[in-house]
Amino acid sequence: MYTEELSGEEMGATSVAWVDELFDRLEIGLTLTCIRSRRIRRANAAACHTLGRARADLVGATWDALDLPPLLYSWANLCRHLSSERTMSRHLTRIVRPDGTPADVLITASLEADAGEPCCLSQILDVTDAETARHQLQLVLENSPVSIGLTDLSGRIVVSAGGDIGALVNDLRAAERSSIFEVFTHAPECVSMVRRAADGEPSTGTTEVYGHYYDMRIRPVRDPAGEVSHVAAIATDVTEREQAHAEQSVLTELAHQALQIVEPDRLWNQAATVLASRLSAAVTVHATEPGDEPRLVAAAGALPPAAVLAAATREALLSAPSNHGDGAAGRNPRRVGHWSTASMLLGQPNAPAAVLSVHRTDQEHAVADGDQHDEGGSLGPAAGPFTRREVDFVDAVASVLGSAAVRFTMEREARYRALHDSLTDLPNRAALLDRLGRSLEQNRNEQVRTGVAFVDLDGFKSINDTLGHRAGDDVLREVADRLRASVRPNDVVARLAGDEFAVLCEHVSTITEVEQVAHRVITALTKPIPLPETEATVTASVGVAISGTGLADPDRLLNASDVAMYTAKRAGPGRCVAYQPVMCLDPATSPHRTGRR
Secondary structure, eight states, X not given: OOOOOOOHHHHHHHHHHHHXXXXXXXXXXEEEEETTTOBEEEEOHHHHHHHTOOHHHHTTOBTGGGTOOTTTOSHXXXXXXXXXXXXXXXXXXXXXXXXXXXXXXXXXXXXXXXXXXXXXXXXXXXXHHHHHHHHHHHHHHHTSSEEEEXXXXXXXXXXXXXXXXXXXXXXXXXXXXSOHHHHOTTOHHHHHHHHHHHTTOOEEEEEEXXXXXXXXXXXXXXXXXXXXXXXXXXXXXXXHHHHHHHHHHHHHHHHHHHHHOOOHHHHHHHHXXXXXXXXXXXXXXXXXXXXXXXXXXXXXXXXXXXXXXXXXXXXXXXXXXXXXXXXXXXXXXXXXXXXXXEEEEEEETTEEEEEEEEEEEOHHHHXXXXXXXXXXXXXXXXXXXXXXXXXXXXXXHHHHHHHHHHHXXXXXXXXXXXXXXXXXXXXXXXXXXXXXXXXXXXXXXXXXXXXXXXXXXXXXXXXXXXXXXXXXXXXXXXXXXHHHHHSOTTOEEEEEETTXXXXXXXXXXXXXXXXXXXXXXXXXXXXXXXXXXXXXXXXXXXXXXXXXXXXXXXXXXXXXXXXXXXHHHHHOSSOEEEOOTTSOOOTTTOTTTTTOO
């Protein structure tokens, strides 16, 4: 076998030729630049292609003359990076080729020697496709509720993307320089999940941070040997979902309470407290009654000035829809001074039972304008104007409360009708006995007495027989009005049945006081009653009784006045008789108990 021996000089020449050929053949762009002269000595084909320049334009030119971005390119900067303490520098930058096309390039510069002179060897890699993909992924993540991150075992973030909350982005950047274990101390749940993943245990959970809710999925990343080398985290912003769940929970609880609570003011106060806490707002409920000014019945939070409350309630009522309106105007927040107010009508839109209002102010603007205190000494909540979602939530609460308001109205009307006569609108027998029982109970404690005047019309049957029942109804209504006008302010007039009425006189000392009321009633009824085509005259027989020994029960006291009235009627029309113990008071035989008309 023949072997040719080469001299050292020949071997060196062969090595240089081999390196030169490799330099030109590499698909990674390479340039060699003299440190002292700043001129490019060599540039391979890949560098020419990446930079979009001919070899003749590169070789012999200086970096500064290439009009590249100023990262390397102030040569002084490059030389500073290639000091004796740091012999390699890596930069990602964007260039614009002479033909106007942009390119993202990764330039890695290192300090080398060429023919005994210090030179900069630059590797130029076209990463446009990768940077485009990375940028597009970043755009996707920035416009989605997903954030991703990869950390090493020390907690330093290696890669992160996504997130549109300034505080989160800042903390992620800080953790690239230090560690999430140092930066995210305000999120102990997240840190604990990362530690578990670093120990090889995947973690999943929902946590609240930066005022948002995130579904966290944290997994260990293992190297080829099966050891955990990194921790990967995916955080999905589920704030809207959690808010929807919380709002639904609030609505469900309020709906349950709306079915259970029988006192409107209690429900209004509970709803106001819940809304004030949920929305960081002041909340008011004003009850509305026909002919009366709205009345504040519930409030929570630091309230606006009275003028703001009045204006909000008034405008809400003015915007109430007609029978054919949709009421959309009432849902739009209004601004009064520094206060933003959203008001909703509760109950029937054209006849609301109450007005629900939520109020919030912009504290910074208020302080800037010198309006630092409201009537309560505080500006109140300062969370800014209401969002559409918040208005929709208030509207949903108002719907629940509105249904309850309708129920309250129907129940109130049902109770009223159960205790009042439909013809005269006077309290009926059940209402009178209830009030009489409470009065007698009070007598035991206050040492006062209660009187009853039992009124029966004389000759009323003949009016029905000769003039008809419609005329009889007109007479009964007029009698009711005259009775109301002739008794004392605190006396109670009731219609018992047919042409029988009663007057409850509370806080009397003697039966004489009750007799005086009875005589005023008799006198009031002597005047003829005008009817559409004629007039009618009625008189009344009245029996009076006063509580005391043997008459401390509502039924017995009413029955005693009934017995006295029957005695008066037998003596002739238009008379008043006071009950005496010698009169019959047998429940089985008394006129009142036998259904006498």
